[in-house]
Amino acid sequence: MDYVSTRNKKLTVTAAKAIATGIAPDGGLYCPTEIPKLTAEDFAALCAKDYRGRSADILGRFLTDFTAEELEQYAARAYADEKFGGPDTAPLVGLGEGRYVLELWHGPTCAFKDMALQMLPHLLTASLRKTGETRTACILVATSGDTGKAALDGFADVEGTKIMVYYPVDGVSTIQKLQMVTQKGGNVQVCAIRGNFDDAQSAVKKIFTDKASIEKLDRQGMTLSSANSINWGRLAPQIAYYVSAYCDLVNRGEIRQGDAINVCVPTGNFGNILAAYIAGEMGVPIAKLICASNENNVLTDFFTSGGTYNRVRPFHTTISPSMDILISSNLERLLFLTSGYNDTMTAGLMAQLSESGSYTVPADVFARIGEKFDAGCCDDTQTKQTIAQLLRDKQYLCDTHTAVAVRVYEDYRARTGDRTPTVIASTASPFKFCQSVISALGAEAAGDGTELFEQLHELTGAPVPAPLAALAGMQPRFDLVIDREEILGTVDLLNKI
């Protein structure tokens, strides 16, 4: 199976090349030229496998230049019991009357990013080998909080790689920051940027297109790659957990094979929900994809306005910081896929976005998008109410991002009367956002760091995840803070790690 740039279909590469480079040279995102379809027999076989087996199976359909043995080996390592606290890699928790929470945060950094970033280092190092790349791969990551730590954990001391993470200095929680600046490993570097996530993401993209930096790195035996969801190797592993959740529902007798489900996803960069869309295109019977946003509701407006994306609006810092994003990169892939791989249209819309900050999708393309997607948003007050209500009524504790999805789903359900069984993606452990969660529960947070783990545990009885408990007492290793104009200068740091 080949991959093409969303901005130029003539630019064809293998899966390994797409993963090794991360982003197409024209700035487009790599997409597979077709979406493989699952038959009834495929579903039966998938339902009989465990998470690792399902993951290797789904990846194999997209990454045709990898062998089944390779992918099975990677899945066994990436989703090992020690890393995910047992064999149930992505537990599905029923909340009653057709609501199911898909917990994607049982990995080593307690956010859903682990589902892809424990796999990506295996895919990336193999891709470097398969493409004959001998230079050291320098992974640059812009993070709204969770990707940074998950990428650091995945790539720490992985041979042939270095990793540099940029995070917005005031845009992450105290715990998220502590997780990143205490990262161990001889090939890691962490840098704070004054500004928000969009500033960090744009600054990092600048390095990818800066010829002088790229040439300099090349002379020093280094090449750039990305661990953000613009990299197909980051997105592909995420498709598997939607297929897996469907199998779990069938295996438990909650639905029968072929029955429709909805999926609701708390969304920022549009990677997670795009993975659900692709699972649907593969044949998972997904009726509606519900896109949930916080006050940064650029996507809600996109879906409810009939296809106008306008990022020219105030940026809000919220209690769900990993969704504080106004430029949702992966929407580009959705436009490409739903327009019948129209690269000219996609390139044109992306040019308009970077020039004027907005674009409107042609009506016929939006008609296809509107059929599949619904959307909604909520503010911090509603997010907090939802956390308190869920704990009171269902004895279920969730984090601030998951709460946005639960709230938006309940609004959708009330508005439409749709009772289709729905999988709600739960994207982080509540202990990553203690301060906001404690305050949502009506208590006063006694600090803002690791001292809050015990407080949240006492309030709710929920166990503190071991990787977070281990943060207490760890020493910060990185304290670099830069202005975004200084980003190109940080490239020299790669030579020192």
Ligand SMILES: *Cc1c(COP(=O)(O)O)cnc(C)c1O
């Ligand atoms: C990254 C993240 C999101 C948003 O996911 P996208 O794939 O960027 O849409 C939501 N919640 C949490 C906790 C995250 O870390």
